Structure formats: C-alpha cells, structure tokens
Amino acid sequence: MNNNLKKINVYAIYLGALILILPLIAFFINAFSFRWFYPQIIPKELSLQAWVRLKLIPKPGQRSIEGFLDLWTSNPAVIKALMNSLTIGILVTIVSIIIALPAARVLGLLNFRFKKLIIFIMVSPTILPPIAFVLGLNINFISLGFSGSFFGVCLVHLVPIMPYVVLTMTGIFANYNPDFEHQARTLGANKTRTFFLITLPAIAPGMVVAALFAFLVSWSQYLLTFLIGAGKVMTLPLLVFSTASSGNPALTAAISIIFIFPAILILFFTSKFVSGESGATSGFGKI
Amino acid sequence: MKLKIIIFTIISLLFSKLVTAETAPGFSSWDEVVKAADGGQVNVYMWGGSDAINGFVDDFYGVPLKEKYNITLNRVPLKGTVDAVNQVLSEKEAGVTGDGGSIDLIWINGENFWTLKQANLLYGPFAAGLPNSEFVAWDNPAVNLDFGRPVDGMESPWSSAQFHFMYDSARSNYDDMPRSYAELSDWISSNPGRFTYIRPGKGGFVGTRFVKQIFFELSGGQEQWVGPFNQDLYDKWAPKVWELLNSWENDLWRGGETYPKDNAEMHSLFANGEVDLDFTQSPRGAGPTNTAGTTPPTSRAFAFYENMIGDFNYWAIPYNAPNKAAALVYANLVLEPELQAAQVQPANGFCCGWGISTAKVTDAAGKAAIADAQNNLGDAAEDQNILAKALVSDIAAEYQDLIEADWEANVLLK
Amino acid sequence: MGGERLKIILSLTPPLLIIITLFFGGIFYGFLQSLGYQPAIGKYDINFSAYYNVMFSERYSKLFWTGLGLNLWVSFASTFLAAVFALFGALAIRKTFFAKTVCNFIYSLNLPMPHLVVAVGMIFVFSQSGLLARFASQLGLINSPGDFPVLVRDKYGFGIILAYIWKEAAFFFIILMSVLQSLGENFEELAQSLGANRWQRFRYVILPLVMPNLFSASIIVFAFSFGAYEVPALLGVIYPQMLPVMAFEFFLNPDLNARSEGMALSIIIALIVMILVVFYFWLTQAKIRKD
C-alpha cells in the first residue's frame, strides 16, 4: 500500500476512536463538575457533589473511612440498585447456563427432526421486540403474584438471555469432539468425573463468554424490569432512566459511570475471546 | 435529639387519645398504627423527575422513618404519577386485594387522584386520623377540594406550589420581563427562538398549567372557570387559545417543531442558554434549581400579575397497599412543622411550599423553624406579594385531559 | 434409539418451556387483549376495533403512520450506516499499526455499553448545547446554541439513529473483525495477483466473503432497533413518535380501554418486524444464491 494512504488511514482510525469515546469523556467531565453549562468546554467548577448526592461519597468533612462505611451501610438507593442488578444478573446467568447446557449439547452434536424449528423458536426472542410479549405477560404475572417480586424479574430476564446462551453454547458444541469423553470413559472415569475433567475444560472458554453476555443482557434490561418489577425491584437501568429524565446531568453521568463500569471490565477480559476465532461470535453469526 | 423524640411521642400519644374517633380504617388507635408499622418497609411511588425532591425525601423522611419508627423507605421514582395509577388499575384488573399490592403511597393530585377515588381504589378516609392533621387548613377550599373535587379525607396534603417563571439575571433584566400573556406574545416576537413551553401531556402538567392560564387571561379571569366542568365555556375559548399558540410558533425554539417533554428538559434548555425563560413551581423561585446546579446561579424568578395557578399536592394510599400502617406514619411525618419548614428552606432543595397552615402551629420549636424558613426566602424568589396577588386555584380535572388532547391535535399535529 | 430420543426431549424441554410459556404465551395473551378480550374487567367480546383505532381513527392515524415511517427510516438507516462504518473501521484497523490494540478496544467499547447510557451520551455530545456545539462555539462557528444543527431530539430521528450507530457499529465491528481474522489476507492477495484492483477486491472478494455474517448481524440489529423502547424514549420527540414508545404510552394510560390499543400496536410492531425480516431474508438469500 501507498505509504501516504496508509498514514491517512491510521489517522482516520485515531479520529474515529476519538469520536467514539467523546460520550465517555462527557460522562466523566459531567460527573465531576458543577454547573457545567454551554458554552464552557472545561467546567469552571469541579465538584464531587453528584457523588455526594448519590450518597456514594460522604459530605466534605466526613470523608474518613468511618464516614464512607457509615454512608454505604445506610444502604443508599444506588448501592441498593447496584446490588439488585448484580444479584439478578448473576442468578439469571447461572440458571440460564445450567438450563442451556444440555439443550446446546443436543443441538450442537445431534441431528434430528424439527431441529431447525426448535432453533427458530429459541432465537425468536432476539427478533421479535420485547414490548410484544411483556405487555401481555404483565397482567398474568400480576395475578400470579410474580409482579413486583425478585423471582418474577429473574424469570422474565431469562427470555432475552436464553437465545444468546443456547446459541453461543450450541456453537461451542458444534466444534466439540465427544470422542474425548468416550476416551475418558474407557480409561475408567465415571460420568461426573468425565464432565468435570473433560467436558467442562473443553467448553469453559466459550461458556465464560456466553455467561458474560448473558449477564450483560440482564444488566442492561430496562423495559422488562420496569414492567414486571412494578417499581419494587429497583435496578441500575431504572435508576439511570429516571435520573436521565430528572434533568441533572452530573447525577446522570455519575450513575451512568457506575452502570457502565462492569460492562467495560467484561469487555476488557473477553476481548481476546471475542475478537478471535471463537465459538461465541460464530454463535452470534448463526442467528 | 432524645428530647425531641420524647416530646414527639408525648404529642402523638396525646393526639391518639384526642382523635380516637377519627383513626384510619382498620386501626383503633395511632399507637396501634405505629406498632404495626414497626420494622416494615414503605413503598413510596412518586414522580422522580426532580432530583432535588428525590434527595429531599431520602434525606428528610428516610432517616427519621428509620430512626424513629424503624421503617425502611423505598422511594420508587416514576416518569409520571399516572404510572402508579396504572399499576393500581392493573392490580385491580388482576384481582389483587387485601395487602397484596405493591404501592403504599402515591404522591398525587388532580386527575390521577380523581381516577383512583372514583374507582374506589383508595384506602381511607384516613387524613383526619393523622395526629398532624391538626395543622392542616381543612376548612380552606384550596385544601379540601383538589382540582375542584372533594378530597373527603382520601388523601393528605404534603405541600403547595404556584406556577411562575424564571429568567437569568446575567442575560435579561427583571424590568423587561413580561407580566401577562399579551406581553409575553410581544416578548416572543421580539426574541425569536428564545422561548418554548413544556408540552401539555404526560409528565408535562406544568405545560398544561401554562396553557390553562391562557384560557383565564383570554376569557377575562379565572372566576368563571371555578366549579364543575363546562364544555360550552371551553369550546368558546379553546379556538382562540390555539390561535394564539399557533401565532407564536415560528418564533418559538426550533420553530415550534418540538417542545420539551418536562420541566427537567426545560431547565436544561434554559441553563445551556438555548432559551431565555423557564418555568418554576416553587415559591422560592429559582432557589431550588440554583442550589442543585441545574440552572445558572444567577437565575431569578418573576410572575405575571394575574392568573398564576397554585395548588396543593397530597399523599394517597391505594386500597391494596401492603403496609398501610407505615403509609399512615409517613403521611403523618411529612406534616411535622419542622419538616414542613425544612421543605421550604431553599438550601434543602425541595421546590414546593407549605402543606400546613403555619398559623396553626403552636409549639416553640415548630414556630421558630417556620419563622426561620420564612425569613430565608433567598434572592432567587419573586416578591411574595406579587405571587399572592396573582394566585388562582386550579380547575376541574376534565379540562386537563381535554387541553392535552386538543393541544396535540390543534398545535402539535396541526 | 428410544433412549436417544428421550434424551433429546428432556434436554430441550426446559429452555423451550421458558420461551414458549413466557415469550409466546405473553404474545398470545397480548393478542387476546388486543382483540378486546379482557375478562378481568368483564369484557369477553372479540373484535378488531383496537387495530382499527390505532391505524385509522382520526385521533391516532396520523401518529401511527408518521410513527411507522419514522420507525422504518430509523431502523433501515441505522442498520445500514452502522454496518458501513463497522466495515470500513474493521478493514482499516485489521492491518497492524501503532496502538492497534487500544483502537481495537475502543472500537468494541460500545458493545457491552447499555443502550440507555449510549442515548444519554448522545445528548451530552450532540445536543444543541452539547460537547460538539461547545467546540463549535469556541471555534466561532456558531453564535448561540440555536445555530448548531438539531441532531438530538429532532423530528427526523437523527439522534436515535446516531445512538444506534454508536452502539451497533461495535457489534458489527466485532463480528467483522473475527471473520476477517479467520479469513486472513490470502483471498485478497490471490485476487490481486489475478489482476483485481483495490475496488474490485472489495467488491468481488471481501464483500461476498463477509456478507453472510454481515447479513445475520444486520437482521438482529434491524429487528432490535425496530422494537426497542429506551433509545427513542430518551432521544425522540413527541411527534413523530416511534411505534414502541407510542405503544408503551397507550399501555400506561389509566384508561383500561387504551390497553387494547397498546397491545394491538405492539402486535402490529411484532408483525411488521416479522414480515420485514422474512422479506429481507428472502431478498438476501436470493442475492447470495445468484452471486
């Protein structure tokens, strides 16, 4: 390639990267400033007020270890929502993996009648909008007493997560050779040991990616939690949404930073799985 | 602190004795209410569009609820109060009764209250059974009527508000501000692109109020609008109102192509210099938003000389509230004179006014707190006399629905 | 053989149960309600008046048809543009250069980012008083915020499209990177030695090679952007309004009769998505077969 062209190319990439992280920069400035209005580019007043109002950092003068502990143990709304989001996300992820594992194995390794139909049914929640099922589900959940409960929210989160987990893991099993298991069995390993010593290590990398994606889908869920949680189950996205419409950019930015932190962390740890040639992305491609 | 608690318990004990006849349904005494509420959680569903109010509720109610009554406050922010109404309706539809619901309290007034009250979906009457009910001016029609409809003890007041405007003293002069809709029309045409109003509709009740006041001014006063809904009266004036609003259109922000959805969006436009006027509901004018940092510190308030709607807002308890005792404790707590004083203090960030009649407070601590609050209006407030003179009450709830639907058809979609 | 079959059935039942009862059950119940069948409030009649109301009544028809137009425009534009940006980004970035890993990370950064946050970010950056407007004002390009183009909360849905591009370009990018990496550069080198110039290599080699993956990814993105609520709720204007927002507003209306309309609208959205996806599938499959 022509050298000048190559240079232009690289600069274009840098520019693209800069544009892509502009919102992130805006989040950080907003979260640590006060009255950052047009046309200031650099805020005149730097401040932790947003974090103080979210009760994540104590008021000035109380910023000792005890101050922080007192504040955090008083269970402020953000920490409560954070814990709810984490608990629901982890719970739903584990359950979905356990449920999807046998199904993915069957779908990935065996051929049978109606397999295409079954896969089609499984992926349909990724195509059809959530609003189409959750509005109808709402009334049923209320009369069953699931509405407003942790259980109900977890249950409804399974719907958008299931297709991703099943597909990703089907992709893994499609490239998996069950003869390894047969070999282990002939060498004297029982079923349980075979699973833990042979199957699990082989599918673990893909499973980790599936789990992280499942967690992220649950973590970002707004509409389903809002309707089924009936306000009783407060999660971070609900908090972000309501803060975003309450008109304080500093607060919105601060909560958003907390909200995106795990996402960035997950990307950081999975980037090598995801960008490489892995079952995870091929799973997405198969949808 | 301990002394306060003791005094408080004594007062509440006294009252529980005095008003036994009027305790809330299902409880024989206030003592029983407090006892039943102990250790529970109260689910408070309220419009969450102002982080100042959200913070105030968490700080000033959440802490004493926990410390004095061992009640955990679960504040649920809503995009609009109608979401909570809708939830109660859904629960009714699904046959959830007893204490199987999810909402203990709704911050409510006007049409939403009327919807629930008419459908028999509220618990009560309970308001008079609250010990602090003695501070409420129940004889005042502005309190015992909500948008012209009888309250009947099915909701208990929290605070009051009055519509007026904000400007930025760094950008404009107080003397140049319009003082009526006629003057506002002129102001808009000489400042093109610098004004907008909140869309009347869900979450935009302040905008509806802005439009309602035009009806009052064009028709020559608010008096004829008081009382039951009058379709003929509305039909007579509505076309003229739409005509006026449409005549502004080209000189509005973005040429009237779109409007801010709620006060938060309006504040942001104002703070960033996209428009020059903003709305406020607070007797303290620009004080609350200045403190919160959502408007520039140089923001100030002004009011028209007439037709500025003011009203009370309330707490209501749904028929299937899971913890009615805690809801009662909460509704009572917010009427504490000292907390009422706190909600008026500009520094605390709450944007509304008194829910009680300050004259009825007799104890020294309460009186001192009230006096302090009244002397501490801040320089961001409009002259209280101008506000008082311009004050008119809100009108029948049917108008609100009609104005919102017709505005959409005649102004937005025209 | 019987054991095998039992194993298949047992393994597939739990996830199918979840999807069928919760997902299809929800849609079915929503459909019933859209027909006006609401036993809870004593309505047992079945009719299509809610559908008629939403699409043709004087009150809602204008909102519905403009909303449908906006929906189609936003979904097509954002899917197409996100794919194009991701494709050029991936093609440029796959060659080694300084800070490649960092750039790779940044380009994938929006994948795990929740839509809500991306939407808020768009307001911060693109609104008339946002970061870009401030830069423009410092550079003397604009005098007041009103001079900055309306990119967020605008009636053409630019803000919504921007948010979707931001978010979904990362999704396309990661998929494309993984495809391009597994393909290597040999096909292009071969084509070059057979006489294909830069454009021909893109048109006849890269594009057909990544097309199947690009195609499946774009179905997901299209369907998602057609039916999602959060982004248009935060970045949309009150008129025209995207259909999911409109449906949700119906549902939140305290008048229980409006619920049928909300359900009807959400069923209409689902139907349109399904028809478009099938059509798109048919179109691209036919194209791929022809190529």
Next chain:
Amino acid sequence: MSDLKIIKLVKNFVGMDRPAVNNVNLKINSGELVAFLGPSGCGKTTILKMITGLFAPDNGDIVLDNKSLLPIPTEKRGVVMVFQNYLLFPYMNVNENVGFALKMKGIDKNVIEKKVREMLDLVKLPDIGFRRPKQLSGGQQQRVALARALIASPRLLLLDEPLSNLDAHLRDEMRDLIVTIQKELNVTTIFVTHDQEEAVLLADKIALIFDGELQNYTSPKNYYEQPKNIKAAKFFGGVNFIKSKKINNEFISDIGKINYVGENINDLNDEINITVRPENIKLSKTNDFDHNSFKGNIKSIIFSGTHTRYKIIINNLELECSLQSLGIKNINQGDEIFVHLPKDKIWGMND
C-alpha cells in the same frame, strides 16, 4: 519471452533477528520450471510474494524482460500466484472462479465463457463448471485453481507448495499435469516446495534456500553428485561427511589418506569435507580395491526391502552404506570389513 532476474533482493521483517531474504541473486530463463526449495520459514514464499508485489523488497530489484517489476502494482504485473490451499472463492461456482481474472479486466462475457471452457479442458475438468468449490475433491480444486491462474496468460506463474495438500496417488497425477501444461504453454514457472523429491522430479533447476540465503542454484542432478556445501548435501539425503586436510595436494582425514580427483580440486580450501552417497560406497570382506580402501567394523544392519543399509565405524568415523539386498554375501554385525570410496564418486566441499 519472459526472463526473470532477481537482483540482490533483501527483505526484513519487524521482530526477526535476521533478514527474511538476504541478498538473493537469481536468473530464470523463459519457459523454465524452477523450484524454490527449503525448509519452512526459509524465505521462499517471501520471495514469491515479492515477485507478485504483495511484499515490497527493502533492497534489490526484480526484473522481468529487462524491466523492473517494482513500480508496477500487483494486479498489473501479469504474475499470477496459486496459493497452497487453492483459495477458491467459496461464493462462486467453478466457471466464475476460473473467469475471475478476465472479469477483472472487464472482458466481454462471451469471450470469458469460451476461455473458461478452454481452460477447464486443459486441466481435464470439463462439465463441472456449475459446481461450487465445496463439491470438489482436493485434486479437482487444485486443477481449478491452476486453470484460474492460467486463464489470463500470465508472464510468470508462481505455485506455492502445489502438491503438499494432496494424497500420495494424486500427487503423481498432478505432477504430470503441471509439467505437461507448463511445457505446452511454455510459461515461465516458479514453484515453492519443502520436499526435495518433488523438486527433483519437477524442476529444471532448483534454488536451494536456507535462512533467507540462496545456497545453491543448479540442476537436480548436481545436488546429488556435486553439492555445494554440507547443508545442501544433507538436504538431499547426504549422510557421509569426512573432514579432510589438504596437504601438498593430498587429502588427509581421520580414516587415512584420500585419493581425490573431483573437477573442483583447484577451488578447494585447506580444510574441506568430503562426501559420498551411501549407494556409491562399496564393501568387501577382503581388501580387493586399488585405492581409497579403509578397514572398519559393521555397527548395524537395517534391511529395507530392495536395499540394505549398513553402518560402519572406521576409526571413530561412522559411514553409512546402502547396497542392493540381492546378492549380498554373508555380512554380519561386528564383522571386520573393507570400505571402498571410488575416487570419481566422492566430492569435496569447502563448507
């Protein structure tokens, strides 16, 4: 006519401590079939890619018909490369694959169609034009790839490991096809391989490349009989190397004085290695040779069908000898034996 000259070619890669290609000089005459032979990673494919223009050399020049190729972009060089794994475009059928180069030139459809048919006939694959690459066997894919490369009448044809992905029986067939077509079209061809047998069977000349450096460039026969150095000899199966010192035109080694008459005798340094192919060594129980006869012991015997290999220790030096199995007289492990290195079959090398 397409004479190719490679002049002082150098290529460095970041992260490699030696040049990938170091100062390679080479001349290929029009119509020749030349093999680049060497172990993997020796730089042979890099040279190929520099000839196609996919890599730019750091130094040196590549000249085709007295004109430098370097300023010409790949797609205009008329140099076509066939990749090791064929790389048939999976989304095109056979006809479209073969016609690709002509389509790139914007040639009329009917002309392309006719040319494609000709090419498929040439590689003996008529009637499969509408199949997809997936439906072809490995050998068929290789032939389609060849047809696709030849359709534009390249000035130079480059084949990267053309036979390595094929089964043994297909290789012979394919080898014959390549030679036949190459001679028929008289196209100058370079192919890369790591298999010396393949190189010997196919090529007119072999360029032996180690570590980016050209070791030797000559006919296959010479590699066996007159290798340039130990490395080259070893690559072609040489196992016997005898260190010798040249003293007064005599060669003295550990096993004794060696009588040498090789044609390069005057070019040899003072210290050399003498090599002899195992099949050229003669054995006898009695000393009945007139020169270069040494006494040793049989260390091991390996029977391998038509031939039997013997390892013999002479004065701490091990030599390997391969004799036809038929007619061997009673030689056993440990036996004392006389070894004969015929003076016209031994070859001296400087390094």
